[in-house]
Each structure stands twice: as structure tokens, then as C-alpha cells.
Amino acid sequence: MCGIVGYIGAQQAAPVLVEGLTRLEHRGYDSAGLAVLGGSGLRLAKRAGRVRDLAESLPHRFGGKIGIGHTRWATHGPANDVNAHPHTDAAGRVAVVHNGIIDNAAALRAELADAGVPLVSDTDTEVLAHLVARSTAATLEQRTAEALARVEGTYGVAVAHADFPDRLVVARNGSPLIIGVGEKEMHVASDLAALVRYTTTVAHLDDGEMATVTASGFTTYRIDPSGLSATDRRAKEVDIDPAAYDAGEHDSFMHKEMLEQPARAEAVLRGRLDERFGTGHLGGLNLDARELRAIRRVKILGCGSAYYVGEMGASLIEELARVPADAEPASEFRYRNPIIEPDTLYVAVSQSGETIDTLLAVQEVRRKGGRVIGLVNVVGSAIAREVDGGIYLHAGPEVAVASTKALTNMYLAFAMLAIQLGRVRDLSIADGRRLIAGLTALPGQIEQVLATEPQLALVAHRLAEAESLFFVGRVRGFPVAREGAQKFKEISYRHAEAYQTSELKHGPLALISPQVPTVAIVPDDELVERNVAALEQIAARGGPLVVVTHEGVDLGDAAAKADRIDVPRSERELDPILLTIPLQVLAYHAALSLGHDIDKPRNLAKSVTVE
Secondary structure (H helix, E strand, O other): OOEEEEEEOOOOHHHHHHHHHHOOHHHOOOEEEEEEEEOOEEEEEEEEOOHHHHHHHOOOOOOOOEEEEEEEOOOOOOOOOOOOOOEEOOOOOEEEEEEOOEOOHHHHHHHHHHOOOOOOOOOOOHHHHHHHHHOOOOOHHHHHHHHHHOOOEOEEEEEEEOOOOOOEEEEEEEOOOEEEEOOOOEEEEOOHHHOOOOOOEEEEOOOOEEEEEEOOEEEEEEEEOOEEEEEOOOOEEOOOOHHHHOOOOOOOHHHHHHHOHHHHHHHHHOOOEEOOOOEEOOHHHOOOHHHHHOOOEEEEEEOOHHHHHHHHHHHHHHHHHOOOEEEEEHHHHHHHOOOOOOOEEEEEEEOOOOOHHHHHHHHHHHHOOOEEEEEEOOOOOHHHHHOOEEEEOOOOOOOOOOOOHHHHHHHHHHHHHHHHHHHOOOOOHHHHHHHHHHHHHHHHHHHHHHOOHHHHHHHHHHHHOOOEEEEEEOOOHHHHHHHHHHHHHHHHOOEEEEEEHHHHHHOHHHHOOOOOOEEEEEOOOOOHHHHHHHHHHHHHOOOOEEEEEEOOOOOHHHHHHEEEEEEOOOOHHHHHHHHHHHHHHHHHHHHHHOOOOOOOOOOOOOOOOOO
């Protein structure tokens, strides 16, 4: 959500900044802009719309070897050219780009207006440019620190000043910022995607940290009430292939990432399965067997798809470890003043590791003395640095807003955690080995499901014609239904709602009609007969049916009226992930048939860094 780029070096800044902003488009935005500092001072170009619109509108002469850029997702004020970042002071000497939200912006705007400062935008960010400009401190670092001391809220911020043409100043508090080290040039970004074409040597700022960035290097500081104190932040090489941020021959990143799932599933399992003892080997938890046995409850925190896969994980943990477990939206957690129990293991789930709601929930747990681990995909991310331990997902960069391979690897991480928790309790070695064998087979079975894409596409085209859909499932199948509805609504823009199958007769059945299809999750488990009975009730009322099930399941009278999707059989406890894969493909092809921008769904962002 929003994106920041910055450059200082020997190249012309504008092309580098435009390239960086293009690579951040997946984060979600509705306007874009640049500020470049050259011989003629600070120059701005910004407009509502896509980065390509900005690039096409740049003046022919837009020179300068230092600059900052931004993609904005509107919070304060509509998406238009004036509200686009960067923002400047009245004299046009200071330019600021900002991710986050300034909670006391209204009070600061009123104060500046009373002082005669002209405010031209509706944004909270504009106040920062004026506050920096009004400071009389000797250095740009001190001026920026004074401005930030007035701010309540979250920020990732980059500042350029015409009076200090040899540097950028950047700072972080709750919104990610990364410094990239090049050869006699430096880069700044809010996401690694903007940097990998130029460098993979990076430094992640911590909350409360500021940096001076020049062409020859960077210096970091802690922002304290008494001033700035130096910190020893070092750049590190990250192991990442820049080609991972290229869609290649695929028409979208989502399609590419769906097809990568077998290989990425193998990556997260590699070296973590102990067949001899029938358990998982998760050294990153930083918990020994005695500490694992002392856990009396597991609480999983995530948002969106991470929350739904958390529900799948909670069910697994209860079933295998016989420990009470539940999932909760991280966005609500800290606002209900939760009771933090010393024998509860808290699990934070986030692909980016920067989801602000989940990060704040982690901080709430830690503030109250709880133990929290993370399931994250980005090394060095905020959540990864905050937690006591965790499981790195090894999904590789995920660019599409709709999560596929990261979600699959989250589930596999939960499966390994559940088996390890179970094996220090009452899960037998035979069951442990059975489940380890099931996990080992999953990558190949995922590939089998993906091979049915042409058949799934035909079903998806029919579903796309409906304005509203139901997704239903029971017990293990209900989180699968919730995730299926989430995928469908976020990229096809069709209304999709998930219910427990058992709840249909308690209200939703009133909406069943030939115009409202139902996608039903029907694994071959102890509830298959009850699920089939519900299908027959839907079919009797003329409701179109798509049934995701296992080969050999008898769907009764509903079979003749249903589109049937069979997935390979796994161990029952591991069924949810194989049942989820075809729902990803259905959502993708429904959106494709409707002509939507699949990787950049409207109003949504890949990494949600504001509340």
C-alpha cells in the first residue's frame, strides 16, 4: 500500500525512479509522482493514474541526479494531481514522500493555516514538508527530526531539500523503508522489489530510526527526544533472484505464482521433515521440547487470506496436538484489550512481514509479556525482527495482490508446527510418519491439480456470469470456503460470501436461486453424507452447483446438476490445501474472462501498511 523510491548517484534520477515505481505497482495506488533535484533546483511531476501516465507526462528536460518518488493510495483526500506525492513547502525548496497516516494532521494543518502557511492539498503528508521548511536547525537531519517530533502516527518518509543537494534523509516508524547500496550510488525503497534490478545489498531501518543517504553511503541514527544518536546499521546481502520479479511468459504474476506452488512447497518442506521420528524439525521456533509441552493454547493472528489460513492451522493444531487453538483477525486484536496468557503461543502470519495490523498485534503481545512466533515470507521484515522465533516461508517473492504460493506455504508451515506440537504430546510415531509422508507427496499432488487448469477455466467462465455466489464448507472445509470467497471477490469483483454448509438452512437458503451459484467444499470425510444432503437441498431449489471433492465421492441426486472438480486424496488432516488450489484457479480465470487487471485489483494493496 503506497510505495516510496529514492535515488542519489551518477545516473539521471527520473528513469531510475520511474522503474522503481513500476516495480511497486503491485502494492496498490491511485496516483504517482517524482521530485528531482538538479541544477535548476527542485522540480516536481505528479498525476493521478498509473505510473505509465506519469512517465508519459514527464517534461523532456527533467534532469537531476537525486530524487524521490511515490505511488499513493488515497487516505486523506481524493486521488487527483494535487494530492499526489511528493508534497512541497510553499517556496518549493523541500519535497517529501510519505507512507502511513499522520493521526494529528488536522491539528497541524490548523496550526500552519493560523501561521499563514498556504496549504494546497487535502493530505496529511503536506504538513511534513512545511514543518521541515519552518525548522531553523543547522542540518537536514535535525530539521526532519524536529518535524517528525510533532507527528503522531505512522510513517515511512523520504525528504529532499534544495539547500542540501548532496543527500536524502529517510525515516521509519511503522512503515517499511529499505536502503540499497550500489556502486557509487544509493537507493531507497519501501519494498525490495524496487531495488533488485540495481542491488541486493540492503539495510532495513527499524522503527524510530533515521538515515542520511549520500552517493557514497549511508549513516543511521536513533530519533530520541533529546536528539539524534548514531546507530550501527549495516547493509547485508539478500539471497534473491531479480528474475523472480519478472512475470516472464505469463500474462500476470498471479498465474506465474500459482504455477510455482509445487516448487515452492518443496522449498518450505526441505530439511524440515523428520521421517525417522515422524515429526517436524523447526529450529527457528527457538522452543525446545519442554517449552513446546508447556504450551496450553495457540492463538493465531492474521488479516485476509492469512487469517483464513490461520483458521486452517488452528484446526490442524487442535486435531493433531489436542491443544485449544483459534484464529482471530489481527486488525481487531489489540482493540479489545486481550488477555495475554504466559502459556499461550501467539502466531503472527503475514506474507510481507509488514502488515501493520499484524505488526501492532505482535507489539501488543510482546508489551504484555507474551511469546509470539512469526510465519513470514520476507527476511528482515518488521514482524520477522519483532518475534521471538518463527518459520520462514520460502515462497519466493509474491507480487500479485491475491496470495497463492505464500498462502500454500503458510498452510504447510502450520502443518509442520502442528505435527511437532503433537509429537511432544500424544500424536503417535505412526501418525507422525503418516502425516510426514502426506506432506512429502503434496507438491506432486498440487501439480496434478494445476494440470486441470483448462477444465477449471471452463467452470470459471460460467461462474463469472453470476453477480453473487456462495462458498460453503464444514469444519476443515469452512476456512477453505472463506478463502475461496476471498479470492473470487478480490479479483473478479463479484459478490462472494462464505457460510458453513450447516448454516444454509438458518437463513442463506432463502437466497438460493438459478442466478446464485454455490461452490461447495465436500472432502471424503466423516461429514460427506451431511454435505451431500445440503447439496441436494440447493439443487432442489435450482441453485447451480460447483463441487470440489475427491474422486469416488457419491454426490447423490445433485451429481447430475453439478460441475464436479476432483482433487487427489491426501491424509484427511491435510485435505484443506489441495481443496484450496482449484479455488485459486477458478478466481483467476473468472477475473481473466471479465477483463480485469488481475495483479492490481481495484482499491486493494499487496502490503497493507496503514490501519
